[in-house]
Amino acid sequence: MFDRRDFPQDFVFGAATAAYQIEGHRVGGAGPTHWDSFAATPGNVAGAEDGASACDHYHRWPEDLDLLRDGGFDAYRFSTSWARVMPDGKSVNPEGLDFYDRLVDGILERGLAPFLTLYHWELPSVLADNGGWTNRDTTSRFGDFTRLIAEKLGDRVARIATINEPWCVSWLSHFEGHHAPGLRDIRAAARSMHHIMLAHAEGVEALRAAGHKGAGIVLNFTDVQCGDSEGGWSEAAARTDAIMNRWFIESVARGEYPAEALEGLERHLPKGWTGDMARIAAPIDWLGVNYYSRALVTEAPEKPWPSTGAITGPLPKTQMGWEVYPRGLSSLLNRMADDYVGSLPIYVTENGMAWADEPCDGKIEDTARIDYVAAHLEAVRRSLSHGTNIKGYFYWSLLDNYEWSFGYEKRFGLIHVDFGTLKRTPKASWHRFRDALSDGRR
Numbered sequence: 210m211f212d213r214r215d216f217p218q219d220f221v222f223g224a225a226t227a228a229y230q231i232e233g234h235r236v237g238g239a240g241p242t243h244w245d246s247f248a249a250t251p252g253n254v255a256g257a258e259d260g261a262s263a264c265d266h267y268h269r270w271p272e273d274l275d276l277l278r279d280g281g282f283d284a285y286r287f288s289t290s291w292a293r294v295m296p297d298g299k300s301v302n303p304e305g306l307d308f309y310d311r312l313v314d315g316i317l318e319r320g321l322a323p324f325l326t327l328y329h330w331e332l333p334s335v336l337a338d339n340g341g342w343t344n345r346d347t348t349s350r351f352g353d354f355t356r357l358i359a360e361k362l363g364d365r366v367a368r369i370a371t372i373n374e375p376w377c378v379s380w381l382s383h384f385e386g387h388h389a390p391g392l393r394d395i396r397a398a399a400r401s402m403h404h405i406m407l408a409h410a411e412g413v414e415a416l417r418a419a420g421h422k423g424a425g426i427v428l429n430f431t432d433v434q435c436g437d438s439e440g441g442w443s444e445a446a447a448r449t450d451a452i453m454n455r456w457f458i459e460s461v462a463r464g465e466y467p468a469e470a471l472e473g474l475e476r477h478l479p480k481g482w483t484g485d486m487a488r489i490a491a492p493i494d495w496l497g498v499n500y501y502s503r504a505l506v507t508e509a510p511e512k513p514w515p516s517t518g519a520i521t522g523p524l525p526k527t528q529m530g531w532e533v534y535p536r537g538l539s540s541l542l543n544r545m546a547d548d549y550v551g552s553l554p555i556y557v558t559e560n561g562m563a564w565a566d567e568p569c570d571g572k573i574e575d576t577a578r579i580d581y582v583a584a585h586l587e588a589v590r591r592s593l594s595h596g597t598n599i600k601g602y603f604y605w606s607l608l609d610n611y612e613w614s615f616g617y618e619k620r621f622g623l624i625h626v627d628f629g630t631l632k633r634t635p636k637a638s639w640h641r642f643r644d645a646l647s648d649g650r651r
């Protein structure tokens with residue numbers, strides 16, 4: 210079982226959310242996003258559900274922040290919706306900006322540290338109409354958005370991440386078609402993979418220009434393994450690792466894209482891309498690591514590049530069908546430090562599991578989640594003993610919420626949300642965190 214006292218004094222425990230997944234997008238003058246139209250297209254999202262009402266955090270944020278504070282947490286990771294703040298991608302919606310202003314004050318008033326993510330996927334529709342992340346101009350617009358947020362909130366938010374999970378924004382959304390805009394096109398994928406990293410560069414530059422000293426990025430990593438031979442490595446695994454993991458960390462840490470990914474993507478990249486790499490590799494102040502599971506990859510020579518397939522592993526799975534594999538977290542954290550970022554502070558910015566939680570006599574006994582967290586925190590401890598400079602752990606997610614193309618069925622929260630009444634009920638895992646964090650509070 211986990212306990213705050215088993216971690217360094219300054220180790221931060223938090224929980225994470227994202228704007229579109231919890232706020233309720235139809236209120237407060239927010240503009241349409243590419244997720245609204247993606248969800249309205251039959252077959253894309255379970256039940257064609259969207260983020261229009263979500264958890265109504267827009268109105269209920271004081272109650273949600275109270276639950277975070279009462280759970281003994283130190284920090285809150287949230288995101289700012291671009292389409293709420295700049296509904297047409299250009300002009301400012303003062304109501305949207307004020308919402309985040311009050312939210313940040315509310316976080317601070319409760320003694321929590323705000324960790325802000327600028328882009329967690331709700332691209333304003335007008336920018337999507339112009340090609341979204343396949344269009345270089347979107348990266349400059351992202352710079353404008355960053356400047357606005359930095360100016361309004363930068364004085365009170367010590368850590369600001371530019372992009373959440375660029376692999377999901379680009380490959381998953383433009384090659385695999387699982388997320389908005391739902392494309393399955395290798396050229397669009399390659400361009401968006403480069404432009405999302407360039408947007409990160411624009412974001413860091415805007416933060417620096419505003420004098421901000423806590424710029425970071427949140428990357429999602431999967432422990433890629435060879436599915437054809439246990440414990441082995443293969444070219445298919447190397448290609449997948451290059452596309453899922455190395456593309457993003459190597460561009461930030463070294464200003465390079467891996468050869469195993471360029472072999473299929475280079476011919477589709479925008480002209481002059483190499484000229485952007487030094488900007489992408491500008492120093493950052495911290496790295497966010499999101500981790501959920503491993504991937505078992507097979508060779509699939511019958512398919513076009515990257516000619517890979519996947520197999521389902523034998524380990525116990527979460528409601529998402531993802532294997533529970535805590536060992537992958539320690540090896541990825543150590544890999545980040547050993548191969549890429551050295552002693553740069555690393556935060557586990559997301560880790561958590563979905564489970565089909567339903568209240569029984571007013572209680573939710575999510576012991577599987579408690580075990581999941583304990584095993585992953587143990588993995589973090591192993592990395593700390595290895596010498597990796599991990600400064601915090603954020604559970605995903607504070608609340609059950611809109612799980613993108615899965616709609617509202619997959620429940621990741623420490624707090625159950627009844628999507629009919631919007632009633633919040635803390636699960637046993639929230640109580641477990643409270644016991645672990647409140648004792649020995651600094």
Ligand code: IFM
Nearest residue numbers: 227230374499559605612
């Ligand atoms: O819900 C998502 C989140 O928006 C980004 N990281 C993964 C989570 C679970 O799928």
